[in-house]
Amino acid sequence: MDIPVWIAILALLAGGGLGLVIGRRTMADTHAKREQEAEEKAAAILKNAEQQAETIKKERMLEAKDKYIRLKAEFEETTSQKRNLLQQNENKLKQREQQLAQQADQQRTRDQELNQQRNEINQQRNTLNQQNDALAKRREDVDRRQQEADTMLAEQVAQLERIAGLSADQAREQLIDTLKAEAETRASSYVKNIIEEAKLTATKEAKKVVIETIQRTATEHAIENCVSVFNIESDDVKGKVIGREGRNIRALEAATGVEIIVDDTPEAIIISGFDPVRREIARLSLHRLVQDGRIHPARIEEIVAKTRKNIEDEIVEIGERTVIDLGIHGLHPELIKMVGRMRFRSSYGQNLLQHSREVAKLCATMAAELGLNAKLAKRAGLLHDIGKVWPEEAELPHAILGMELAKKYKENPEVINAIGAHHDEIEMTSMISPIVQVCDAVSGSRPGARREMMESYIKRLKDLEALAGGFPGVTKCYAIQAGRELRIMVDADHISDDRAGALSYEISQKIEKEMQYPGQIKVTVIREMRAVAYAK
Numbered sequence: 001m002d003i004p005v006w007i008a009i010l011a012l013l014a015g016g017g018l019g020l021v022i023g024r025r026t027m028a029d030t031h032a033k034r035e036q037e038a039e040e041k042a043a044a045i046l047k048n049a050e051q052q053a054e055t056i057k058k059e060r061m062l063e064a065k066d067k068y069i070r071l072k073a074e075f076e077e078t079t080s081q082k083r084n085l086l087q088q089n090e091n092k093l094k095q096r097e098q099q100l101a102q103q104a105d106q107q108r109t110r111d112q113e114l115n116q117q118r119n120e121i122n123q124q125r126n127t128l129n130q131q132n133d134a135l136a137k138r139r140e141d142v143d144r145r146q147q148e149a150d151t152m153l154a155e156q157v158a159q160l161e162r163i164a165g166l167s168a169d170q171a172r173e174q175l176i177d178t179l180k181a182e183a184e185t186r187a188s189s190y191v192k193n194i195i196e197e198a199k200l201t202a203t204k205e206a207k208k209v210v211i212e213t214i215q216r217t218a219t220e221h222a223i224e225n226c227v228s229v230f231n232i233e234s235d236d237v238k239g240k241v242i243g244r245e246g247r248n249i250r251a252l253e254a255a256t257g258v259e260i261i262v263d264d265t266p267e268a269i270i271i272s273g274f275d276p277v278r279r280e281i282a283r284l285s286l287h288r289l290v291q292d293g294r295i296h297p298a299r300i301e302e303i304v305a306k307t308r309k310n311i312e313d314e315i316v317e318i319g320e321r322t323v324i325d326l327g328i329h330g331l332h333p334e335l336i337k338m339v340g341r342m343r344f345r346s347s348y349g350q351n352l353l354q355h356s357r358e359v360a361k362l363c364a365t366m367a368a369e370l371g372l373n374a375k376l377a378k379r380a381g382l383l384h385d386i387g388k389v390w391p392e393e394a395e396l397p398h399a400i401l402g403m404e405l406a407k408k409y410k411e412n413p414e415v416i417n418a419i420g421a422h423h424d425e426i427e428m429t430s431m432i433s434p435i436v437q438v439c440d441a442v443s444g445s446r447p448g449a450r451r452e453m454m455e456s457y458i459k460r461l462k463d464l465e466a467l468a469g470g471f472p473g474v475t476k477c478y479a480i481q482a483g484r485e486l487r488i489m490v491d492a493d494h495i496s497d498d499r500a501g502a503l504s505y506e507i508s509q510k511i512e513k514e515m516q517y518p519g520q521i522k523v524t525v526i527r528e529m530r531a532v533a534y535a536k
Contacts, residue, residue, distance in 0.1 A: 228270075228271040228279045228280070228282075228283050229268050229269075229270060229271070230268065230269045230270075230271055230283050230286050230287070231267060231268055232267050232268065232269060232290065233267070234267070235266065235267060237290055238262050238269065240290075240293075240295045241260070241262060241269065241286070241289075241290075241295065242262055243295065243296070243297075247297060248295050248296065248297065248300065249262065251297035251300045251301065252282065252285070252286070252300050252304070255285075255300055255301050255304040255305075256278055256281055256282040256285065256304055257278045258271055258272060258278050258279055258282045259271075259272040260272075260282070269286065271283055271286075276344040276345060276346070277311060277315075277341065277344045280311060280344055281304065281307050281308050281311050282304075284307045284310070284311070285300070285303050285304045285307045288303050288306075288307065289303055314340070315337060315340035315341055315343070315344075316333075316336065316337055316340055317340070318339075318340035318343050318353070319335075319336035319337055319338070319339040319340030319341075320336055320340075322339050322340070322353065322357065322382075323336060323339065323382075325357075326357065326360055326361075326378060326382060327375075327378070328360075328375075328378060328379055328382060331379075332409035332410070334409060335383065335386065335405070335406075335409055335411075338386050338389050338390070338405075339353070339356070339382065339383075339386070341389040342356055342385070342386075342388075342389055345388060345389055350444065352385060352388060352389070355385070355443055355444070356381070356382050356383075356384065356385055357382065358443045359381040359382070359384060359436070359439045359440050359443050360378045360379075360381035360382040361378070361381070362381065362439035362442060362443065363377040363378055363380060363381035363432070363435050363436055363439045364377055364378035364381070366435050366438070366439060367432065367435055370431070370435075372431055372432065372435070373414075373432070376412060376414055376415060376432055377418075377432050377435055377436070379411075379412070379415050380414070380415040380418035380419060380432050380433075380436050381436055381439055381440075383402065383406060383411070383415065383419055384399075384402065384418065384419050384422050384436050384440060385398065385402065385440075386402040386405055386406070386419065387399060387400070387401035387402030387403075387404075387405065387419075388402075390402075390405065397423065397425055399419060399420050399421070399422055399423045399425045400420055400425050400426070402419045402420070403416050403417075403419045403420030403426070406419050413430075414430040414432050414433075415432070417429050417430045417432075417433050418430060418432045418433040418435075418436040419436075421433040421436075421437065422436045422437045422440050423437075424437075460483060460515070460517060461479040461483050463515065464479045464483060464486055464511070464515065464517075464521070465477050465478065465479050465486075467507070467510060467511060467514065467515065468486055468488050468507050468523075471503060471506070471507060472494070473490050473491050473494040473495040473499075473503070474488055474489070474490055474491075474503075475489050475490060475491050476488070476489040477489070483517065483521065484520070484521060484522065485521065485522040485523075485524065486507070486511075486521055486522070486523050486524065487524050487526065488503075488504070488507065488523065488524065488525045488526065489526050489528070490503065490525055490526070490527050492527050492528060492529045495525075495527055496527075497527060500525045500527045501525075503525050504523045504524070504525040507523050507525075508521070508523045511523070
């Protein structure tokens with residue numbers, strides 16, 4: 001029994017060893033197979049990584065190529081811009097060189113002209129020197145002859161003195177006194193005849209003077225009131241305003257209705273037109289166009305349309321602000337708009353809105369002092385010149401036209417009558433009417449209101465009184481009627497009635513020669529005889 005057991009144990013050990021050998025071989029095969037699979041996977045991964053690397057490489061190359069192309073395009077664009085800028089600078093330099101060359105040619109021409117003129121002056125100087133020498137010789141001859149004549153005259157005077165028994169000085173004084181008295185008598189009579197003739201032809205001469213005055217001053221006055229100046233920073237702006245072949249300036253003139261004058265005046269453009277509203281629209285439009293820099297016909301029309309709308313709004317705002325400041329209520333919107341238009345109108349150099357406001361305040365004050373309706377008077381004073389701003393052509397006087405407008409917009413009858421009667425076109429039917437007339441005259445004729453400063457006005461009156469006071473026999477003199485009349489008091493003991501007429505004529509002639517004044521000045525000489533006695 002022991003032998004089979006050992007056999008079994010041996011068999012078992014042999015089988016275990018055999019199984020162990022077989023297991024190891026199987027594990028070695030499995031391990032080799034796994035290594036092979038791992039190598040295959042590693043090879044596949046490596047191949048995939050190489051493909052991805054190739055793909056990434058191609059993408060990076062494409063991106064680099066695109067970036068290169070983009071940078072190249074940007075560089076070329078920048079280079080082109082710089083090249084254009086350089087070309088423009090070269091063109092400007094060429095133009096500047098041409099201008100300098102032209103200026104040099106002009107300067108050369110001027111130098112040649114100056115040399116020619118200098119030569120001509122030298123020739124004229126030589127001629128004058130020759131003439132002076134000839135004149136000197138003639139003067140010597142004349143002096144010699146004058147000495148001979150003086151000697152002969154002295155001999156004749158001495159002979160006459162011996163014959164007449166009077167000295168030359170005594171005879172001269174008697175002759176002068178006689179001639180002076182005769183001349184004064186004849187001059188007084190002559191002055192009286194001239195004055196009488198002037199009175200007969202006063203109307204004709206007055207019309208002639210008025211027409212000549214209008215011919216002298218109308219042009220200057222029209223230019224002052226029909227021209228505005230638009231200041232610019234540089235004369236280069238003028239070229240932009242004119243545009244190619246003048247299309248910009250034509251478009252601006254057509255849109256605004258004014259004349260644009262671009263001349264050699266430095267840093268200024270002249271705007272000419274009779275309508276101040278149009279001139280203001282043109283001036284503001286030019287200001288906006290120059291600030292914007294874009295000046296072409298389409299832009300001009302757009303800016304002018306906006307500016308016109310803004311001006312219309314501003315006119316309404318000025319009218320509303322004026323009636324609010326004056327405390328006037330219930331005024332028709334069209335009349336408010338016309339009040340605003342007064343801001344852009346002048347009368348004899350005086351702003352119409354300022355004049356109307358002043359008349360309104362004066363009317364209210366005067367009506368209150370007289371116990372009348374101050375509000376109606378103020379309303380009539382503001383509207384009295386409303387006919388001057390009616391935009392349409394009319395043959396009626398402005399007072400009648402203003403009255404018709406007030407009727408149209410249903411104003412108070414007293415206001416309507418005051419507007420129509422303030423220049424005596426119609427009969428006054430209300431107490432407010434003469435107040436408006438008087439206040440209109442006060443506002444227009446007060447010192448400094450119409451083209452005359454207060455200081456120059458006072459100085460002119462003082463000079464006028466001082467001039468008249470310098471004549472002998474004058475005791476007092478007064479400049480009245482805003483300098484339109486000079487009233488002179490004379491001493492009756494030293495000035496006769498005939499001499500008074502001659503004195504007024506002499507003073508008027510001296511005023512004409514030595515002073516400047518508007519219109520005419522009436523010179524009135526007053527001689528008052530007083531006899532005084534005392535009862536004791």
